[in-house]
Amino acid sequence: MSFYVSQGLKPWVIQRVSAVYIVLFILYALVSLYSSETIAYATWINWLYTPFNTVVVGIFLIALLLHAWIGMRDVVLDYINNSVKRILILSILISVLLGCGLWVFKILLLSVAS
């Protein structure tokens, strides 16, 4: 396989794989959280900080970030042709996504520590 083909193939695969995980996660979360009463704070905290769930949510976040990054990158590449503008906008996108990711990891990790 040529180098350039493999360069295009990687994001394509990542986007599909992350999509599958996202769907599976949503199903799992709905099933394991579902109850006919509205969820109480204690139930929510217990669910979220069960170690298995914390990890599953963390992986969901990574999958979501990758999926969103590839999607947004495709949009930028399709509509913006100027190299400088591309770099600028892609940088902003990455910053936003990384910022969101770090914020969620803070919530998942620091709350567990306290």
Next chain:
Amino acid sequence: MGIVSFVHRITGVLLFLVFPFIIYLFSLSVESQESFNSARQILNQPLALLAQIILLWAIAHHFFAGIRFLLIDAEIGVEKSRARLSAWLVIIAEVFTLLAIACVVSL
């Protein structure tokens, strides 16, 4: 057909734009009982309820149109007539999903 693809893209961007706010609500929900209640109150505002419906629809469309793309990747439904059919199936699926959610929510 082209509309389904275009809306798939739009819903993707929309979900991306909403993401930080969702994380904010998430952070509220975890901090304390009081902030959890605040988050719930925010979500119960009429405008927020409307936003939630729109976002659920966005996720549903993005999901079903995404599956359509996956099938096309696998060479299923590539011909124009089949592509049109699958586009309509996507629309039917998301309307059905929305109705199902409306039923569940009103129970």
